[in-house]
Amino acid sequence: MNENRNVKIRVRNLSKVFGNQPKKALELRNQGLKRPEILDKTGQTLGLSNIDFDVYEGELLVIMGLSGSGKSTLIRCLNRLIEPSEGEIVIDGENIPELGEKALLECRRRHFSMVFQNFALFPHRTVQQNAEFGLEIRGVDKQERTRVARNALHQVGLDGWEDAFPNQLSGGMQQRVGLARALANDSTVLLMDEAFSALDPLIRGDMQQELLELQHRMQKTTVFITHDLDEAINIGDRIILLKDGEIVQIGTPEEILTHPADDYVARFIEGVDMSRILTAQHAMRPVRATAREEDGPRTTLRKMHEHGLDSIYVTTRDRKLQGLVVVDAVEKASKEGRESIRDFMTQDFRAVGPEEPLHNLFAMFSEKSFPIAVVDDSHRLLGVVVKGAVLDELARAAEPAEVREDGNEKANENMAAAGDA
Amino acid sequence: MAIEIPSIPLGDWIEGGLDWLTSEYSVVTRAISRVTQTGIDGLNDGLMWLPEWGLLAIIVGLCWWVASLRLGIGAALGLALIWNLGLWEPMIETLTLVVIATFVAVVMALPVGIAAALSERLYKTIMPILDFMQTMPAFVYLIPAIPFFGIGSVSAIFATVIFSMPPAIRFTTLGIRQVPVELIEAADAYGATRSQKLFKVQLPMSLPTLMAGINQTIMLALSMVVIAAMIGADGLGSEVWRAIQRLRPGDGFEAGIAVVILAMLLDRVTQSLRKGRKS
Numbered sequence: 001m002n003e004n005r006n007v008k009i010r011v012r013n014l015s016k017v018f019g020n021q022p023k024k025a026l027e028l029r030n031q032g033l034k035r036p037e038i039l040d041k042t043g044q045t046l047g048l049s050n051i052d053f054d055v056y057e058g059e060l061l062v063i064m065g066l067s068g069s070g071k072s073t074l075i076r077c078l079n080r081l082i083e084p085s086e087g088e089i090v091i092d093g094e095n096i097p098e099l100g101e102k103a104l105l106e107c108r109r110r111h112f113s114m115v116f117q118n119f120a121l122f123p124h125r126t127v128q129q130n131a132e133f134g135l136e137i138r139g140v141d142k143q144e145r146t147r148v149a150r151n152a153l154h155q156v157g158l159d160g161w162e163d164a165f166p167n168q169l170s171g172g173m174q175q176r177v178g179l180a181r182a183l184a185n186d187s188t189v190l191l192m193d194e195a196f197s198a199l200d201p202l203i204r205g206d207m208q209q210e211l212l213e214l215q216h217r218m219q220k221t222t223v224f225i226t227h228d229l230d231e232a233i234n235i236g237d238r239i240i241l242l243k244d245g246e247i248v249q250i251g252t253p254e255e256i257l258t259h260p261a262d263d264y265v266a267r268f269i270e271g272v273d274m275s276r277i278l279t280a281q282h283a284m285r286p287v288r289a290t291a292r293e294e295d296g297p298r299t300t301l302r303k304m305h306e307h308g309l310d311s312i313y314v315t316t317r318d319r320k321l322q323g324l325v326v327v328d329a330v331e332k333a334s335k336e337g338r339e340s341i342r343d344f345m346t347q348d349f350r351a352v353g354p355e356e357p358l359h360n361l362f363a364m365f366s367e368k369s370f371p372i373a374v375v376d377d378s379h380r381l382l383g384v385v386v387k388g389a390v391l392d393e394l395a396r397a398a399e400p401a402e403v404r405e406d407g408n409e410k411a412n413e414n415m416a417a418a419g420d421a
Numbered sequence: 422m423a424i425e426i427p428s429i430p431l432g433d434w435i436e437g438g439l440d441w442l443t444s445e446y447s448v449v450t451r452a453i454s455r456v457t458q459t460g461i462d463g464l465n466d467g468l469m470w471l472p473e474w475g476l477l478a479i480i481v482g483l484c485w486w487v488a489s490l491r492l493g494i495g496a497a498l499g500l501a502l503i504w505n506l507g508l509w510e511p512m513i514e515t516l517t518l519v520v521i522a523t524f525v526a527v528v529m530a531l532p533v534g535i536a537a538a539l540s541e542r543l544y545k546t547i548m549p550i551l552d553f554m555q556t557m558p559a560f561v562y563l564i565p566a567i568p569f570f571g572i573g574s575v576s577a578i579f580a581t582v583i584f585s586m587p588p589a590i591r592f593t594t595l596g597i598r599q600v601p602v603e604l605i606e607a608a609d610a611y612g613a614t615r616s617q618k619l620f621k622v623q624l625p626m627s628l629p630t631l632m633a634g635i636n637q638t639i640m641l642a643l644s645m646v647v648i649a650a651m652i653g654a655d656g657l658g659s660e661v662w663r664a665i666q667r668l669r670p671g672d673g674f675e676a677g678i679a680v681v682i683l684a685m686l687l688d689r690v691t692q693s694l695r696k697g698r699k700s
Contacts (some may be wrong), residue, residue, distance in 0.1 A: 081606055109612035120603040124625045134611040136621070185611065 008221045009055040009078065014087030016073055016245075019044030022085040035244050046072045048245045051087070058219040060212075062232040065242035075193050078223065079112040080104060091189070094380065109138050113182035117173070117194035119174045120164040127153065127177050128162035134185030145184075152184035153177075154213065161202065172203035183214075190222040197226065208235050221222045229268050233257070241265055280361060281354035284374045284383035290315045293322055293342045297334035300325065300341050311370050314345055319380045321373055324349045351375045354382060361385060438499070445570045450569045457521070457575045465517045471502050476513075484686070488693035495689075499682035508657065508679045515683060518646040522581035523639050530586050530638070534593025535605035544594065550589040558643055559584050563652045568667060579648030585641035592634025596627025632695030639687050647680055657683070 004170035017025040020126045028037070035046045048070045055061050065071045076082040078089060080096055089096040091111055099107055113134060121130050131138075135145035153162060156176040166174055175195060180363035182190055192211075212235055227233055232239045233253040241248040241256065241264075249261035257329055260266040289307045291300045291314045304312050304327055310316050311326045323345030333344045350364045351373040364372055442448070463502050468476060477500045485493030503512050552597045566576035600623050608618045624631075652656030657676045664673030 078612055081609055105612045105614060106440075108610060112610065114610040116603055116607060120601075120607040122604060122607075122626070133607075133621075137611050137613045137617055171550075191610075273568075320460065325519060326564075409461055 005056040005059070008057045008091065009053045009223075010088070010090045011051055011053050011078075012088045012279055013092075014051040014077060014089060015049050015085050016047040016077060016082065017044050017085045026086060046245055048077065048084075049371075051245075053240055053247065053250060054225060055221060056372075058221055059237040060215050060222045060224060060235060062224045062226060062236035062239045063242060064226050064229060064232040064236075064239055066227055068244075069242040069381050070245040071227075071242050072193060073245075074233050075191055075223060075225050078189075078191060079108050079114065095295075104297055109134070109187075110187075111188045112191055113185040113187040113189070114191040114193065115175070115178045115195040117197050119166070119171075119178045119198070121174055121177055121181075123166055126162065127158060127164050127166065127169070127180075130166065130177050131180040131184050134187075138185075145404060147187070149180070152180040155183055156210070158179045170203075171199050172207065173198060175207065179211075179214075183218075188221060189322070190220050191376045192222060192224040194225050194227065196231065197228070204231075207302060211235060231292070251288075260371070279354060279358060280352050280356040280374050281371070282381075283385045283389040284354065285385070285389060286383050287313060287381060290319070290381065291325060291341060292317070293345075294340050296339055297330045297341055297344075300330050301327070301334060304330070313373060313381055314341065315381050320373050321351060321381045323347055323380050324370060324373075326370075349373060351379075352385075353377075427635065428562050439565050439568065454570045457570075457578055460521055460574075461574050461578070462519055464521065465514060468513045468517065468648060471648070473509055477501070477504070481684070487690055492686075492689050496686055499686065503679045504680065506675050508660065508676060510512050511655065511657045511660050511676070512679055515646055515658065515680070516579065518577055518649075518654060518656060519639060519642045519683075519687070522585060522642045522646065523635070525578065525637055526582045526642065527589050527639050528588040529582070529617050530589035530634075531593055534590040534634075535597060535624075537590065537672070538594040538597035540617075540625075547590070551590060554583055555587045559648055560651070565648060566631065567652055572653040575654050577646060579652030580649055581642050582650075583643040584645045585638045586655045588637035589634045592637065593627065596630030596634070599621045599630060600626045606697065629695055632691065636688065636691040636695065639691055640684065643680070643684050667670060670692060 015026060015029070019025065019042070021084055025038050025042050025046055028041060029046060029049055033041070037047075038044060038046050048154060051074060063071050073082055077084045078096070080099075082136050087097070091107070094103075094107060096104070096107060096360055102217055113300050122133065125133070125382060128146070128149055131149035132145045135148060140148070148243070150162065153159065153231075156179050158173065158176050158180060161169065166177060169177065175198075178195070196207050199349060208231060211222075211224075214220075223230075224235065233256075236253055238250065238252055239256055240250045249265050251255060251259075256265060257269055289303045289309065289312060291303060291312045293314055295303075295314075295317065300312065304310070309327075311324055314322045316322060323340050324347075325345050329344040329346070330341055333341055338344075349370045349372070352361070352364075352375070354376070356372055356374075361372060371386045373384055374382045376382055466539040471479070477497065480491045480500060481497045503509060533547065537547045559580070562580035563576065566579045570576040570579055604622055604626065606620065608622045613621065646654060646656060647658035647661065650656065650662040653659075657680050660676035661673050661680075664670070664676065
């Protein structure tokens, strides 16, 4: 599908050397030397080397890498905040590295809006004036730019904040202003440099969602830099993985997750696939009610009704797991006038140890719909895991402790709801 | 056996240079002198034309408006004391000199400071010159001022401008250099020209620092204007100078206290201007 799309920016053979002898460094690079050796020999840092990629019209392309991978350099080469040492960057037929000073300004005004990691809002300007900045630079008249900026602020949900100053806003709101400043400019490409990295995780998730919606609505070609693979997978149409100034892999999130190009990418993915690291005990909740073998069907029914369960685990007095009864079976026992539920138990459920990786639990849920029992070595029931809890736990995995606590309550509510169903 | 090392005739050279300047550029110096004197007289007459209570009320109102009621009350008390001591006229003369010297110094300092902030080479050239201007004993500037502009207030302004300009230049440069790189980057990313960057980002953002520099310039100007009484400048300095010559410590202190009051008022007002800009 990508092959059919228009190329908005074509980057070929882009390299950047930090230092005063770029030619020498590139020559060594052509001889096959790598970044550390070039640094040793010439004192020059090879920031980017032979970068080739296309940005398609309307896509959200994520460039992802750890610090020092060259991602910030790369995005800054696109609008020449950093001068590339060699290579071409063609946007709508113009080769950016060859532009003269005037043409470059014109190109930046027409094609690029940038959103920065630390917002880079002008503290002496109001929210409105910040949003107007790009238009003001382009000489758009006052009335028009007020209108456009207001509209952009509306898009990011900042109505009513026009006259506030940036220092009166929270981080998330400040970055909305940054986004509004970029949107108001109506450039053809949006460059986002770790735009959400300085925000706390909850806000960050919201912003990602909003960016996706905006992007969907406006079909704006976006190049998004991040060091966070979760973020990349969450928002990217395609992802470029950078390492030591070189491209390791380009692909859709699925392609990268399922066919990592090399060990480096694979290790990254280890990091994102939290289900391999998290275990059953992370998603487990305490059992709120259990039945005993010798319990009668009516007692059991009452317990189940009280806790809103449609199945209940049966244990001995010292919590050794015996089996599971479902509500239909207990009702049947009750109708038949049985004294205990012993004969109505089923063994058709899954029990796992607390160290069982969460991703194994997924498969079990697709077999059975009952909560999975978590038992210790002597088969004592420690707790249960419901399907929703696993997803919640995965979703929350990257977030810090204080957020998780608050999230746990929510997860419990979800589980109660799952129990009801 | 002592080896005789001839001393370098540095003083002779400088004198020769100054003589040459004085004779070659007398047209220029005379023109400067005339313009400056007109400015001084105009401002002085204007301030003296107002009745004492009228000017006092204006200053108090200004203090109240830019700073606080407290400063307004302080200004009222201080100025009333100066009036009472019969030092109103010399105080106005001193204020005139400070205002004009500061104005000239800032007007000259701003472009130099901006240029030094934007050009590393100029910065490196200018900083030692500023060090020189600031550390040279203030009295020394008075000497060449006399052949240039004669005895009187114009010479005082000349010496004062040289002595008080460095902080205005330094703070302007500092203010512009302090603007965070990200903001410069943001301006660049949106395609701002150099002058757009300067007037929309760098200057507005360096305003608080720039005001601190102007505050320093005013303070230095005040101290220099007082010293300049030695070459015939009017004002509170000449009251002190007269008290020294007649050995009348009481008169000397009265004039000194008037200088202190004026200094505090100027300082507080410019400082609150600076803080006001920030919020």
